[in-house]
Amino acid sequence: MSLEHAILGLLNEHPRSGYDLKTRCFDETLRRFWSADQAQIYRTLDRLQATKSVTSRRRKQAGRPDRKLFEITQSGREILGRWLSDQHAIPAQRDPFLLQLYFGSHCPDELLVTLLAAQRAQHQTRLDDLRGLSAQLAAESHTSDRSSVLRQTAFDGAIARERASIDWLDECIEAAKDGVLPGSEDPGIGQRHLFGT
């Protein structure tokens, strides 16, 4: 459901085309909080139009294909307003790597360190990206209006989570390197071959 509201939020600033939403909004910024596929965006726009939350009109452009400009309606604005006032459930943690640890009792130490380091690198990349974009937005807006401060706050939340993951992974890597982990007991039938190759 949130994708609908993200799009309404963007169209509430000013009318945009599907292409614009994808390349200018989601890919450049919003994907840090909610990523969206191009196909998904166009289909969601269709649905929003069917429910009269947005309207569209074709716009001719010089030297480029036509654009379909979407504009939020009063009804759409009411939906957005309600959603912005609602309390939302926090999303479930769903992370393949935590599963991997959970079932990883027969994973040898070296592989474990490799996997931990790979996770760390990915979180670090994301952290760098968040910090970079956050700094860029801070520099651009300059005047610290409410909107900018709240957006910075959203980035701070995302950043805090990435930092927590990195700190935890660092502790894990230290522990694994120091050989603090107990060895695996007798694997038993079947489990023996999980890490055979």
Place this chain on the structure above:
Amino acid sequence: MSLEHAILGLLNEHPRSGYDLKTRCFDETLRRFWSADQAQIYRTLDRLQATKSVTSRRRKQAGRPDRKLFEITQSGREILGRWLSDQHAIPAQRDPFLLQLYFGSHCPDELLVTLLAAQRAQHQTRLDDLRGLSAQLAAESHTSDRSSVLRQTAFDGAIARERASIDWLDECIEAAKDGVLPGSEDPGIGQRHLFGT
């Protein structure tokens, strides 16, 4: 994809029924890392059976409906082993509340504090749950074998993330209560009515 591997991981310990996977494994423990619906579990079992990763046989029970016991095959074990050795992409952050902040420039301070507090409460509940279960598992296993330590590690990761969210939210709540946030500038046409009611 991960649900398949979570189920293979569970069946690798010993054969189980769909009902068992749902109530004993996912609901009691695994949902902290990967939640799954009952319908989803049965369908995934069907698919795993179709690809010969698991086999099934009916088991009569005294005083209860029959169970369909699923057992992992050698092929399934190989798939699991490969997955456990693979490097997995970290999941995208996707959080409605971060979107809400991003678009919340016209949200009045009191509502903002309410929403922040609601998020905090949910994260606290989840943190308590994680800590409780983690402690329980630690108490049960007692001998610190490799498997228990790795499972504790997974819990630690989930716990670290929840703590990070709570700390960040606490800072936000402080800031909002102290009236540190700038007021919203002139809303402009349309945006005025977002928080009208």
Place this chain on the structure above:
DNA sequence: AAGTGATATATGATTCGTCTAGTATATGCG
């Protein structure tokens, strides 16, 4: 003239995830 790339939209296929409801057996409680 042909190819590449950016702009712009649309559609099909498939899987994942949630919700809902239905079927059936047996136990225990009042």
Place this chain on the structure above:
DNA sequence: CGCATATACTAGACGAATCATATATCACTT
């Protein structure tokens, strides 16, 4: 006896999400 509850599985519908593919215009290059 009826009813709730636990056990155990099946099925339908729908939205969310991803991937691939198709179409079209125009600018710029080779």
